Amino acid sequence: MSRGRVWKYGDGVNTDVIFPGKYTYSPMEPEEMATHALEDLDPGFTAGVKQGDVIVAGRNFGCGSSREQAAICLKYAGVRAVIAESFARIFYRNAINQGLPAIQCQEAVKALEAGDELEIDFAKGLILSGRGEFPFPPFPESVLKILAAGGLIPSLL
Amino acid sequence: MGLTFSEKILGGKAGKTVRAGDVVTVSPDYLLSHDNSAAIIKEFNKLGLEKVQNPEKIVIILDHIVPAAAEKYAQNHKEIREFVAAQGIRHFFDIHHGICHQVFSENGFARPGRLILGADSHTTSYGALGAFAAGIGRSELASIWATDEIWLRVPETLRIVMTGRFQTGVSAKDVILKIIGDNGADRANYMAVEFSGEAAPSFSISSRLVLANMAAEMGAKNGYFPADAVTLDWLRTRSNEVSEPVLSDEDAVFETELEYDLKSIEPQVACPHTVDNVRPVRELEGMPFHQALIGTCTNGRLEDLEAAAAIMKGKTVPSHVRVLIIPASASVYREALRRGLLEIFSEAGCVILNPGCGPCLGAHQGIMAPEETTLSTANRNFRGRMGSRDSQIYLASPETVAASAVRGALTDPRGIQ
Missing domain, CATH: 3.30.499.10 (Aconitase, domain 3)
Known part of the structure; x- marks a missing residue:
């Protein structure tokens, strides 16, 4: 179970606004990547985000580049999960491979607003909020193993 | 099946x-x-x-x-x-x-x-x-x-x-x-x-x-x-390796x-800040911009440079525009050199850069300041991709970018050729 507040964004949030290309080839620790999270989408995000918060967004979240920092910077900024109407495929894989749950749930995206508090039950596949309960298909065993290990590389150790 | x-x-x-x-x-x-x-x-x-x-x-x-x-x-x-x-x-x-x-x-x-x-x-x-x-x-x-x-x-x-x-x-x-x-x-x-x-x-x-x-x-x-x-x-x-084509079955x-x-397709431009924000060039004809880029993994090949050079030959880029040419590979660069294309670009006032990704991902070689616009042959126009989050990127064909570069404003290349 995880509890946090909602940061809400629209459709087509791309990897350049999540983690700008100008930083992509600068060697950086994850904690520093986190200071650039959503820099070109919401310059107030890094100052306000708290551990356990959740991003809720529209269609095609994470479209664009294969840069894995897009997932890393969100995770280390404290984001517990991203809930979207749909995900771009490389971001989806990268998120799971970094231990950041990517949840596709249109009903939750429609209902939830910025600042809402919510809880996510990953085992049951359920988002609980003051605006209702929203089910999503629980992750398969193989994905849960990667998420529990904190990412693909730790899961191989 | x-x-x-x-x-x-x-x-x-x-x-x-x-x-x-x-x-x-x-x-x-x-x-x-x-x-x-x-x-x-x-x-x-x-x-x-x-x-x-x-x-x-x-x-x-x-x-x-x-x-x-x-x-x-x-x-x-x-x-x-x-x-x-x-x-x-x-x-x-x-x-x-x-x-x-x-x-x-x-x-x-x-x-x-x-x-x-x-x-x-x-x-x-x-x-x-x-x-x-x-x-x-x-x-x-x-x-x-x-x-x-x-x-x-x-x-x-x-x-x-x-x-x-x-x-x-x-x-x-x-x-x-x-x-x-x-x-x-x-x-x-x-x-x-x-x-x-x-x-x-x-x-x-x-x-x-x-x-x-x-x-x-x-x-x-x-x-x-x-x-x-x-x-x-x-x-x-x-x-020398032989490969067998793999094709989808008819059923x-x-x-x-x-x-x-294809006959019905006219020159297109993707407008800021998403690649699917596409309009015909003629609807934005005359739009000003600061920088033009011909290159990248999308359109930096010999065919692209030849099309651009055919349009730019004997012309000069106006002083309010800067133009970057980036051949996609050393092999493309050498062939463009042999065919005189680089000379045409240089005489037109273009900057010819070394083969590579150039400014496409916003790291170097032509980064934009706030309020600047680039017309590019690249594949992405996301906000902030080529520099300031307050800059803009439009995507188009090498023909459109070349015709626009020499006129100093967005131009439908069909009128030029």
Whole structure:
């Protein structure tokens, strides 16, 4: 179970606004990547985000580049999960491979607003909020193993 | 029921009949990475393994920030060179070769039927040569270096059926922008995109690369042209290896078929800040801009430079515009030099840069200040991609960018030729 507040964004949030290309080839620790999270989408995000918060967004979240920092910077900024109407495929894989749950749930995206508090039950596949309960298909065993290990590389150790 | 191209290639690798939606564990033929190899090496090293599984499958091409624009990039490159030497990786291309997708193709790694994965979203490009090629992230590439396998979902296929011939001044970039504009940046999410129809064989390999490259901008896992005589002729000049084309069966099942008549396509421009925000150039005719860029993995090949040079020959770029020319590879650069194209660009007042990604991803060589606009032949126009978050990028064909560059304002190239 995880509890946090909602940061809400629209459709087509791309990897350049999540983690700008100008930083992509600068060697950086994850904690520093986190200071650039959503820099070109919401310059107030890094100052306000708290551990356990959740991003809720529209269609095609994470479209664009294969840069894995897009997932890393969100995770280390404290984001517990991203809930979207749909995900771009490389971001989806990268998120799971970094231990950041990517949840596709249109009903939750429609209902939830910025600042809402919510809880996510990953085992049951359920988002609980003051605006209702929203089910999503629980992750398969193989994905849960990667998420529990904190990412693909730790899961191989 | 027949099989699609993707079902055949992934099924062949998995050693069984597979259908769209199945998940297979497969061993790829080649693994591409570029400057991000430094980050991949860091992930690989966490696994505590001494050697990669198969150094022959690894292709590393330095292109994103070449030559190194700052000490931190130089350090990245240095770590990659040391790893390449220690692991005995033969397929290493240092900073003087060009953009990874062009160099990878020119060197014959992309061939019909091959399964290629790359830590770059535009890895889809190799479908131009009949390969199944998809982009993945860094952790995943590091894990394949270690395990020699990856799980993939067999994609459904969206088929684009093309007929007719382009009008003069209209080219591959215009049709792919039109397709993305009509269908949206997520229309092909998780899917394969097949570019076929009676017009498909008329596309040169350079033009096929434009469409396969930008299939990524529709969310596609892979995009491809059915391999044909054009493919095999092109490959024959690059290696002695023989490849059998892999083609979708006639009774294969496609998610959807969309038809495009090339004759009806007019010059297109993708407006800020999404690639699917596409309008005909004529609707924005005369729009001012500050910088023009002709190059990148989308449109930096000889065919593109020739089209641009034909328009710019004997003309001069007006003083309020700066123009960057970036040949996609050293081989393209040398041929452009031999054919006098670089002289035409230089005389017109263009800046000719070394083969590489240039400013496309916002790291160096032409970064924008706030309130500036670039008209580019690249594949992405996301906010802040080429510098300030308050700058703007418009995407168009080499013909449109060249015609606009010499006039100093957005121009439909059909009026020029």
